[in-house]
Amino acid sequence: MTESVLDYMTRLGRAARDASRVIAQASTAQKNRALLAAAAALDAARDELAAANQKDLDQGKANALEPALLDRLALTPARIDSMIEGLRQVAALPDPVGAIRDMSYRPSGIQIGKMRVPLGVIGIIYESRPNVTIDAASLCLKSGNATILRGGSEAIHSNRAIAACIRQGLAEAGLPDTAVQVVDTTDRAAVGALIAMPEFVDVIVPRGGKGLIERISRDARVPVIKHLDGICHVYVDALADLEKARSIAFNAKCYRYGICGAMETLLVDQAVAAAFLPAMAQMFVEKGVELRGCERTRALIQAEPATEEDWSTEYLAAILSIRVVDGLDEAIAHINRYGSHHTDSIVTEHQGHARRFLAEVDSSSVMLNTPTCFADGFEYGLGAEIGISTDKLHARGPVGLEGLTCEKYVVIGDGQLRG
């Protein structure tokens, strides 16, 4: 490029702002047409996608990327299928834009309600997984927002090839292809520019490691929808069905160790600890999960001693901390103190305990008799998710179409005057 990165990003930003005005007013049919045409374009471009991805993989290997990263980078035929399926699912979701709620008369005779509208321009910064390009682009498009996508440099060829398919879909639907732009430079200054253009970008969604997210949150001059830790708990209440509790806790930990909704700490009411823990521990040990427990836990099962630090650690691995508590109050206090306000579940058959847990645990998802690993946009019916927010303002928990919109007031009168 002969232009500077800053000039390049400004050009992208201005184009995105212009496109956002068009895409915000696009009809539902037109947006769906673009999504389905992009799906068809992906299907027709399997060879190009594979070739582009091979370049990234070759480069990754040459750069000695870790096997786990290379795996995340690979666009297998199954992953291309699931990108295509994802586009079709988002096309099938109801369009949130323009929905009006709670229209009601005021004593003055005017009517007040709220209309859901797009946020404008969304900047997404993410790491190696190229399928994020499709998830993010499709959700932003359906919710009437323009997007600027900044993927990892190790996936640039794959992301370019995917972007070409999205552009084709937009063009076929008669929408500006600048509604979805992929930053086509690996220069790191592009990220710095993207998060500091409030005139062109309305919100930034960073997806990736905690370091990336903290850095972006600190430096951004635009609002950030962010996800930090997922220190999730399952609490087995005195009035739990212990059989059910074991299968829920096992699923919460072992469905996948590496997801943010994985259980990291198991809390057990002392009244059922002796009946519950031995058989539970056996399941985990057979699966190869390392157990770390408080003293009361270690009196019942074999476990390494848990330190104070364990209670606030997101292992993302086959490690589990276990604590015996004196009941519901102590469980709620533990979760609100050591947890990360992400996702926490109670296992109980007692209605009053459930009611209190759901109300008092201050997390983006509170669950009853459900494994925490369900915390996921697809499982929640959002079609996909652009991320999981652990913030309290605006969106909380998995962010789908609704989190990419806001509501404005609509006021209808017929000449009523004030005062």
Add this chain to the structure above:
Amino acid sequence: MTESVLDYMTRLGRAARDASRVIAQASTAQKNRALLAAAAALDAARDELAAANQKDLDQGKANALEPALLDRLALTPARIDSMIEGLRQVAALPDPVGAIRDMSYRPSGIQIGKMRVPLGVIGIIYESRPNVTIDAASLCLKSGNATILRGGSEAIHSNRAIAACIRQGLAEAGLPDTAVQVVDTTDRAAVGALIAMPEFVDVIVPRGGKGLIERISRDARVPVIKHLDGICHVYVDALADLEKARSIAFNAKCYRYGICGAMETLLVDQAVAAAFLPAMAQMFVEKGVELRGCERTRALIQAEPATEEDWSTEYLAAILSIRVVDGLDEAIAHINRYGSHHTDSIVTEHQGHARRFLAEVDSSSVMLNTPTCFADGFEYGLGAEIGISTDKLHARGPVGLEGLTCEKYVVIGDGQLRG
């Protein structure tokens, strides 16, 4: 004080965080009891309030405060009445906390919905008007939040006296009196501390001049719900009822010049400009409103020439800019370009024009046949407002109880497992 301002603010912050856990779980009845008891305490403390306010007024006069500021500072009996009435109105509003919506089954068998919950601790920074203390405290209390209020130093005696009444109300309802704390120092460092304690404060709402708000937004380390300009428009469409249009435009400008919902620019379709403007101008001129117009306006009525700067100026005074436009498209483009995304209204009898204006104007309130001066929490049925947000994330427009809450996901299962 012997402790430092920072220590003092940390103490307030910690107490607010602790109180927020209690107030978040308080029952509707208990919160209403506190509000009504605070109203009774205000009513019983009229003499103390008057005496405290007199101290502020005397000090204000000694400091040569402007008459307008002294007027805003005065706690007249009528203003005390309206604070009492405000508390009663907020008590009568439905409690937003705990409301669950959209609970529905997913194919996996789990049920997903959203529960409305308090934000936590809200910091309010405001200038001389002491009634803000009651508006803010009552809305935060009803929505289950703890509050730290930092009023203007010129109102400190009044705010202290009001705070004593609120504390009494909280105590009578058995709630911690730290749920509403008034910063009892005029040291400016208190503001700096308040906006930089993310561990204790979840959101800051600054109310006051643009300078204050910009400074706080720049320096805050917590999210800010902010209100900047109110450059509001009325657009008189080619298919407007011109009589209705005149009374709407007149009311929008003249109900009160100094409110943020006052019309600053009048846009008129060229097709009706000749029929509409002369009688309209006469109404404004008789009222003493200075008119500034574009060339086409000045061909029809007497007006000073409007400069480019006029289109983006919030006069908050008896000045109005007028522009003749070529139709709906130009009106929408003008508003989205020069406006402040606050409140804008179309006057028309044409359904299609109304539909487009309401959808395409990117403002926190979009209106049909309604004067922009209706943009106000009381008029919208919010009971009061803690401010009017011109941001897009989280709350937009007048912020009442709902804007002081967020939603968490509630997931109910009965042992369903993932995968």
